[in-house]
Amino acid sequence: MRKELISRYQLILLLIWLTMGTGVLVIPSVITEFTVTDAWMAVPSLFVGGLLSAGIARVHVKKFPNSRATGAFLAMAGPVIGDVFIIWYISVVFLVGTVVAREFTLFVTVASLPYTSETAVAVIGCASVVYIAYVGIESFARANEFVVPLAVVVLPLLILLPLTLCDVHQFYPVFSSGWLPVWKASIVSMFVYGLEFSLAIQFVPNLRSPEKLPIDIVIAASISTVLILIVVILTVGVFGYTVRYLQYPVLELIRVVRIGRFIERLDTIYGIAVLMTIISKLTVIHLAMCTGIQDLCKTRDYRWAVLPTGTAMFVGGLYFYRNVAQMAYFIEHVGPSYLLFTVVGVPLLGLTLQRVRFHLKRRARKGG
Amino acid sequence: MSFILTLSILDCRLDRRGEGEDYVVKRPAWGPTLVWLVCVCFIVIAYLALLFQWWPDFHPLYPLELVFGTATKWLFGL
Numbered sequence: 001m002r003k004e005l006i007s008r009y010q011l012i013l014l015l016i017w018l019t020m021g022t023g024v025l026v027i028p029s030v031i032t033e034f035t036v037t038d039a040w041m042a043v044p045s046l047f048v049g050g051l052l053s054a055g056i057a058r059v060h061v062k063k064f065p066n067s068r069a070t071g072a073f074l075a076m077a078g079p080v081i082g083d084v085f086i087i088w089y090i091s092v093v094f095l096v097g098t099v100v101a102r103e104f105t106l107f108v109t110v111a112s113l114p115y116t117s118e119t120a121v122a123v124i125g126c127a128s129v130v131y132i133a134y135v136g137i138e139s140f141a142r143a144n145e146f147v148v149p150l151a152v153v154v155l156p157l158l159i160l161l162p163l164t165l166c167d168v169h170q171f172y173p174v175f176s177s178g179w180l181p182v183w184k185a186s187i188v189s190m191f192v193y194g195l196e197f198s199l200a201i202q203f204v205p206n207l208r209s210p211e212k213l214p215i216d217i218v219i220a221a222s223i224s225t226v227l228i229l230i231v232v233i234l235t236v237g238v239f240g241y242t243v244r245y246l247q248y249p250v251l252e253l254i255r256v257v258r259i260g261r262f263i264e265r266l267d268t269i270y271g272i273a274v275l276m277t278i279i280s281k282l283t284v285i286h287l288a289m290c291t292g293i294q295d296l297c298k299t300r301d302y303r304w305a306v307l308p309t310g311t312a313m314f315v316g317g318l319y320f321y322r323n324v325a326q327m328a329y330f331i332e333h334v335g336p337s338y339l340l341f342t343v344v345g346v347p348l349l350g351l352t353l354q355r356v357r358f359h360l361k362r363r364a365r366k367g368g
Numbered sequence: 369m370s371f372i373l374t375l376s377i378l379d380c381r382l383d384r385r386g387e388g389e390d391y392v393v394k395r396p397a398w399g400p401t402l403v404w405l406v407c408v409c410f411i412v413i414a415y416l417a418l419l420f421q422w423w424p425d426f427h428p429l430y431p432l433e434l435v436f437g438t439a440t441k442w443l444f445g446l
Contacts, residue, residue: 095432180445187444297399304400308407319414320429333446334432337439 005208008216010141013148014284015197015220019046020227021281022103023193025274027228028235028249030188030332035181036243037171039236043229045186049194050221056343058214060201065210069201069347070295076350078357083296085350090292092342094313096196097285099335101125101317102327104278111251112271122314125279130310132283133290134303137206140283147276154269159230161257161266166237189228191336195343197221202288247324286310 006014027046031039064072070089074082104125105118113121132140175182197217204210235249238256243249254270257263287302289309294302321327417423427433440446 095429184444184446187440187446191444293403297403299400305403308404308411312407312410315411315414315418319418330429330433333440334429334436335440336446337443338432338436340443341436341439 004136004138004206006137006141006203006206007208008212010145011200011203011207011213011216012220012223013144014141014280015200015217016224016227017144017147017277017280018196018199018284019193019220019224021274021277022100023189023224023228024231024250024277025103025107025248026331027189027193028232028243029247030328031185031232032236032243032249034185035177036236036241037173037176038182039185039232040171040229041182042185042189043232044225045190046194046228047221047225048186049190049192050197050217050225051194052190053195053197053200053343054214054217054221056198056347057201057217059347061204061210061213064204066205068204068291068295069198070292071205072201072347073350074295076347076354078353081353082350085346086292086296088346089342090289090296092338093199093285093289093292094309094316095320096339097282097289097313098316098320099327099331100278100282100285101314102321104275104282105314105317106324106327107248107271107274107278111248111267118318122318125282126310126314128279129282129286129313130306132279133286133306133310137203137287140287144280147280151273154273155227158254158266158270159234161259161263162234162238162253165256166234167240168237170237170240187336188332191340192331194221195339198343199284199288202291282313286313289313 023046027043028039031042035042060067060069060072064075067075070086073085073089076082077085101122105121108121108125109116109118132143197220200213200217204213207213231250235243235253238253239246239249246252251267251270254267255265257266286306286309290302290305293305293309297305321330417426
């Protein structure tokens with residue numbers, strides 16, 4: 001079977017959409033829940049999370065240059081405990097996928113199709129994600145490149161038009177409540193969205209230059225941070241404290257843009273862009289999960305797992321998070337430590353196990 | 369669903385043709401079958417529970433929320 005490979009440029013694009021997909025919906029509301037005037041200070045934490053992911057990727061490509069994260073678990077902890085680690089990893093990726101799938105159904109039903117059932121929306125989303133994952137990462141990454149010229153045209157338009165409504169006074173007083181709200185506002189961006197970059201480790205065998213993965217993560221993290229920073233500055237600058245009462249601040253920001261009777265209702269363009277990026281993000285998560293299952297079941301291909309796990313992911317999204325509050329609670333209060341434990345704690349545990357196994361083997365050899 | 373399941377198992381079997389006995393020993397068919405079964409069971413139970421509101425107070429992620437929610441509060445003060 002021919003190996004599917006993607007270039008550095010394609011990987012960086014995938015990683016940017018991985019953060020921007022739901023980050024542009026969730027990060028502004030999560031940050032402004034804690035602080036409004038100092039919201040912009042919390043955004044660079046996304047870059048710090050990206051650096052953390054890049055550090056983990058660096059250790060991975062140094063020790064296991066041709067393996068996925070799940071393959072590395074098997075190499076570190078052996079077949080039995082390694083399988084347990086893989087099951088944990090798959091379950092975490094599955095839960096992250098359920099959150100994103102739920103965000104997808106929520107955004108569609110809230111923003112554009114309020115009379116359509118969430119199940120119908122989920123079925124359409126599921127069909128797209130399953131098909132793209134079935135086609136494979138190479139074709140997906142190539143198709144993803146097509147989004148860039150569109151984004152280059154649309155993004156400056158969406159940024160420049162609300163700029164006329166932006167008021168600098170909304171950012172004063174600086175440090176109105178000290179550093180603590182800024183720190184609390186940084187947690188989700190740093191430990192949920194920043195650590196999501198580490199999903200790229202699962203695609204190491206599909207990279208043309210895996211040794212450059214850490215630097216690619218840093219590049220993607222810096223671009224995503226700049227984009228989210230612009231979005232947060234614009235939403236706070238236009239809405240001020242009102243931003244706390246908006247479910248999708250960026251959507252409202254785009255909606256307020258009106259120039260005469262000629263340019264208005266740009267939220268349609270924004271909606272299309274968000275849906276494209278969420279589908280892209282879901283596909284990356286789904287591919288990571290399926291390749292993990294492939295390593296667990298030791299099959300030659302992952303495609304047999306695409307349909308059942310994809311459907312389970314969307315159904316899980318509807319079942320686990322019955323409403324926005326439950327989903328927001330999971331992202332804000334469970335997500336940070338859950339992902340920190342999985343992305344940093346579990347590999348450290350695996351490395352420790354590898355050391356212990358190495359010493360035990362050496363002792364047994366000496367004893368023999 | 370059973371049709372898809374049968375196809376999936378068949379797909380795994382076809383996948384192995386011409387690979388030799390060694391390949392069969394290393395890659396048992398129970399993995400994909402189990403994944404399919406778990407997913408189908410999860411989809412049926414979760415969706416029916418959602419549709420008919422079985423155990424409306426049952427919260428499947430409660431253990432995770434308890435453990436990692438406490439950890440997040442303890443580590444980050446959220």
